[in-house]
């Protein structure tokens with residue numbers, strides 16, 4: 001009980017407390033027929049109405065198909081360009097395309113089987129087919145499973161969907177938060193041949209030993225522990241899985257082709273810049289499979305740490321360039337525990353709250369003083385090291401924030417802390433401005449509605465789990481917690497969109513990291529207010545010049 005009361009007290013203090021909001025349900029029937037029924041009209045009358053509605057639907061359909069063919073005729077001039085583009089893309093994909101197609105069909109059959117199985121279980125029940133199954137394989141759940149089966153590209157695409165609520169429907173954004181990036185390990189012999197190919201030297205001249213059992217295996221990379229021959233330093237080797245670049249190119253080309261054809265058939269899609277989004281995704285994914293970029297990001301971060309005098313408090317791994325290439329990254333091995341492992345953290349430092357303050361100061365500082373910020377601070381990438389420092393690993397996903405967005409973001413954060421919804425509305429309008437006039441007062445009222453319900457959050461469950469020594473309880477709780485965080489963010493985006501705002505992707509990336517930090521705050525320092533604590537320096541870094 002005491003814990004619960006404390007948690008409630010903390011709940012009212014924390015500015016980033018989150019609450020799960022139900023998504024609005026789409027009515028199953030058409031609006032028209034519902035209204036007819038509600039009027040209580042006789043059956044004949046209703047049938048006549050239905051016939052009339054049917055005729056109208058048919059008329060609309062045939063006029064739409066006329067529209068469609070006349071639109072196609074209008075665009076006939078663009079056809080040769082489309083065909084050329086399709087041909088060139090298919091040629092650049094090569095035979096890998098056919099192989100991926102076969103894998104795709106296999107994945108489709110697999111998930112199709114799961115859907116049929118679930119369908120047959122629910123079809124005869126009194127509740128009927130659940131809403132989340134009605135779109136078949138296009139339902140969020142099955143699409144997410146399909147993406148997971150399809151591997152690297154689609155998993156990354158799924159993660160992109162999860163991080164871009166401005167572009168995708170809320171149900172998909174929520175479902176794709178669960179897109180797991182776990183993959184069976186590649187046999188060590190294959191990893192060894194990639195290392196040979198990349199380093200062009202006998203491996204025993206570089207490494208004293210390499211542990212053949214991987215530390216981790218995700219869809220794109222596999223990580224092995226090793227020791228350097230020359231310095232006897234412990235390192236980890238992150239190796240790009242075999243064939244992953246080909247797969248990415250084949251998949252992304254396929255997705256591009258589909259987008260291109262869709263845009264040709266439906267020019268309205270051009271306004272959503274589907275093809276441009278796919279091109280962006282392609283670029284950022286290809287960056288992620290070039291470990292030289294990750295090395296650059298990591299070194300920039302370490303330079304920032306040193307320049308700001310944070311080197312006794314935080315670090316990122318040192319990169320060993322003589323054994324790193326585009327597909328191999330050899331870096332210093334860090335030893336530590338994730339920031340959510342409260343028991344281990346308590347055994348390493350007397351005051352876990354201070355560790356959190358350090359992590360926050362280092363990360364907030366990097367937003368403006370480092371050339372890029374770490375945009376994936378989930379607990380697996382943020383550690384308390386054995387020497388008490390905070391370790392940042394995995395710089396595959398980074399963000400860059402423009403001074404304009406940051407200026408608005410600062411006001412947004414300050415208004416969060418002071419619950420000044422008018423200032424929050426102005427800041428969001430500035431960030432997502434599309435040139436339309438916005439009714440700031442009414443926007444502020446809507447924001448207040450979202451945030452005022454946050455105090456009802458089931459914080460006691462979170463605190464109880466944090467105090468339990470049962471690791472499973474903690475991790476189960478973390479999943480629920482993440483859903484709540486995402487639900488809040490989706491609410492924010494949904495309300496903002498209803499005012500015509502469109503946020504830059506960096507805003508979504510920033511918010512996601514803040515929500516991670518909010519979770520760490522509730523675990524490590526439940527009575528601390530992340531945005532108002534004097535020890536945390538969010539705004540003064542604005543004065544610091546960005547270092548390059």
Ligand SMILES: Nc1ncnc2c1ncn2[C@@H]1O[C@H](COP(=O)(O)OP(=O)(O)OP(=O)(O)O)[C@@H](O)[C@H]1O
Nearest residue numbers: 215216218221223236317332333334380393394396
């Ligand atoms: N420098 C390091 N020192 C110690 N362990 C490391 C280091 N780098 C990576 N690891 C281990 O390997 C795992 C995967 O590494 P990393 O996060 O870089 O790969 P990833 O494929 O991007 O994974 P994810 O998508 O899960 O973040 C880490 O969670 C960590 O356990």
